[in-house]
Amino acid sequence: MTMQPMTASTTPELHGRPVRRGDTLYYAGDLSSSLYRLESGLLRAVRLTPQGRNLTVRHIRPGDIFGEEALHGLNRTHQVIALTDASIQPIHLQHLSGEELWQVTRSLSAQLQRVMTDGVHIQDGELRERIARYLLNLADSSLGGRHANGQPFVRATHELIAEGTGATRESVSKLIGEMRDDGLLSPAYRCITLTAEQDLRTLAGLV
Template sequence: MSAERDAATPARIRVARGERIYAQGETTRVLYRADTGLIRLYQVTPRGRTVTLRHVLPGDYFGEDSLVAPGQTPLPHRYSAEALTSASLYVYDPAALSERELLDLSRSMGQQLRRAMLHEVHLQSGDLKHRVVRYLLELSDTPLGSEDADNRLYVRATHELLAEGSGSTRESVSKVVTDLRDAGLVETGYRHITLLDLSALRELAGLDLLSDTETAHPGPGPTRNLT
């Protein structure tokens, strides 16, 4: 393999759950693509409130602030990136992207924009209970969602995470989750919420969340030899 080919080969790294990949305001010169796991992009407002902007699923690129013209300095990141689960990432030199990777990048950013717009619609529609249920359903279709031994769908999420993704506070979200539990719609445990009645939860959400999201979301495989 030529030296030029070696220089262009993306590195593969692993990050632990809760690990911050980069911080809002930092400048980096690399582009990332998620291979496994779930990444959250979020901003901290001037008042100290954390707001989830979008989720990065396997196959998605992120860190797009590093995409600048040759000779220019990358822009400071407008948001932080945090691993919500353990994850593996590919790390690219933006200047060395192949034509296929550039096409994958543009397709990925378009898909993420659609998901971010749908999430914003959900934030603007209905009361807090509707927003929390929609966000739970959204998270259930990510690596945070899984099934227990009884084939019941559950989401690994804290009340704080739900608050940051539904535009509310942890205290208000805790009350909503308690109401849902008392109604027999969910079951709560340590850092996870089991969805007991999906039909009722979808009806309560008021929107068919799965109509516009990438449910399977197959990411492109590595386009270069990583060995």
């Protein structure tokens, strides 16, 4: 869903605040003083499971408004990490107009629908299928791109894929090796080329 940018009255900052890849914007338990709008880049919200593993709760894409705990006066419920260099815009609640509150509602609603869809993708099917879905999803984000020959790629580690598919890193590494041997993927350091995109879409159930 395309969102119109918040007006200058929403926040006193004139330019987005830069966040470097790998940086944490906030941690679970931090006080929540404002909302944020992602101007560029890709973030992910992470929660620690009772087993001590990080689980990706959702990806935050350009245009998304997040930090919704501030609407309820609650502490942050998860950690937000930058997967790429990013730019965010703080949105201070006291400056929101009625129309801007409606934009916040629509953004959060669209993200809820996306999270529900992603949740089904994580739980449905064998891990090999889930990996294919997740890589195709990331290929359309700021972590993805295309080589000169047109093949898509994703800048991702095995650990990131494991956290995004609800699996262990060891299981993901094993299956990525098998998918490489089958000609579906070409892994390199922090970069995975989707060498057979159409076959991956078939595997993922997206065709």
